[in-house]
Amino acid sequence: MNMNRRGFIKTSIAGAVGAALYGSHALAAHHGGKKRVVVVGGGIGGATTAKYIKKYDPSIDVTLIEPNPHYYTCFMSNEVLGGHRQMDSIRFDYEGLKKKGIRVVQDTVTDIDAAGQIVRTASGKTYQYDRCVVSPGVDFKYEAIPGYSKAVAESSIPHAWKAGPQTEMLRKQLEAMPDGGTFVMVPPPNPFRCPPGPYERVSQIASYFKEHKPNCKIVILDPKNKFSKFGLFMDGWKRHYGYGTDKSMITWIPADKGGKVIKIDPDTKTVHAEAGTFKADVLNIIPPQKAGAIAFKTGLTKGDWCPVDHMTFESTLKKNIHVVGDSSIASPLPKSGYAANSEAKICAAAIVSLLNGKKMPEPSWVNTCYSIIAPGDGISVAMVYAYENGKIIKVKGSGGLTGKYDPELRKREEMYAHSWFNNITADVFG
């Protein structure tokens, strides 16, 4: 009860100060003493947090601020590239969240005043909060690859690591590619969003080539020597795409074989790597990654990412601001959509508990990542996570990879992957 009272008084003072400094906007945002949460970013982490706060405590005023009217899921966008799925099936809007009583604002957050507990947007609005959730996803270090830039990414060499127009651009380039052309991919160094993603993308594009342009080649210039689901992808590539033979469609050049890229020439789509020079017909560069820009601006980062308390996802650097999803340091949880969804629910539970002065129950997380190597051949990695001594830990004996090849079970995994996609998006946006 004391906690509640203190929280209420503090809120009222903050509200009054806000009103004095920022005029009517802050006052308008102060909803008759209701507890307010402002969520910055409407991706998987942000949308899930908003939804579950409302689910756990409908009395809390939740505002979600997101610049785009739609969200394209990065997961399953590789199926769009493979020609097995349409763009509109990975596009989601915020109507479901609005119906749940969440105020969804289409605007760009320009500044978060952690001391004053105020979020400011590009249109000049201000939003007072008791708790803020920042879930900006990843940003790219374009400059890490000389010759590459945001402008190049948007005009000719897509990263397609945020789905939407970038996905469409890459798909169109693949469609226009001549049979016998070369697709070159440059995956990022660790850590990055969706660890198996680049290799699922290679698989999907290979499945497209196999069917429509069998003389095409794929070259991967990798800054790493190993990657997620390594054995399963290698096995799948051998089975479907002749990997390891003279006729292999895919050539993977790891770091220790010269996979590291020195620079690119965007005009000729030429990649200069330690192993030599590679001329691409279609080039896909997935740059090294870091937390989204607003995290840096707000002072939430240490290095490239945001340190958080593993129970509440509150920033260890700024009070009353929580960070979930790819931007947060939640290792051993990976930077995946399922992990972001799972983190967001724990964050929502923590915020609801904190705002109501209640004890937070012991957290639990799950991650599941499906990849589709070829039509009818799905694989997965999964893990259950617990909280121990202030840290997220893997539950011993749980999780792991898809077992040895069994065609029937691989078909099922593909169907479960598609079910996962339908269910997680219903859980986030529905």
Place this chain on the structure above:
Amino acid sequence: MVKLKRLTLPVMLTVGVMGAGSALAGGVDRAAILANTCAGCHGPDGVSTGPATPSIAGLPEEYFIDVMKMFQEGERRNTIMGRIAKGYTDEEIELMAKYFAKLPHRPAAQKFDPVKAKYGKKLHEKYCEKCHEEGGRVADSSGPLAGQWKPYLQFTLDDFINGHSEVDKKMKKKLSKLIRKEGMDGVRAVLEYYASEQK
């Protein structure tokens, strides 16, 4: 007190309905925390949008526990559930079982063949109804079969038939009889019937 006063009656009712198990207004319990990690694959509140992953809302508590134990022990053929089930203690499984047992089962909106479904209904009555009562709506010895996702039921039965999963003696006897008399078409017809039960 301050908080309770602010909560109007309709809001409290909403919490009661939405929370189903998470209960406490403005609070979250451990069962909800555990159960909500399942939603990514099995759907919000355990209702799957398919096409294959089963809904787990409304599974009887005992059945939920039994199946999770079978997944842990490898007694039931699976793709991913063995790996997931091994992450939980008996106590955690019981909490989740109680949570999902209280949630309403919602039949899946899925395609079915009405002709086969009609025949399947007859076969169901002859071979299955004794245990899976009211057209498989009563969830007792199993989860609800009526309105469960067809591919999941198909996989489960295939695994029973091929000896990949352990199967209850009575079930094995009836299933064998159905296959002997009607062949695999008979099994498929029964599944069409369950898929047709969408109300």
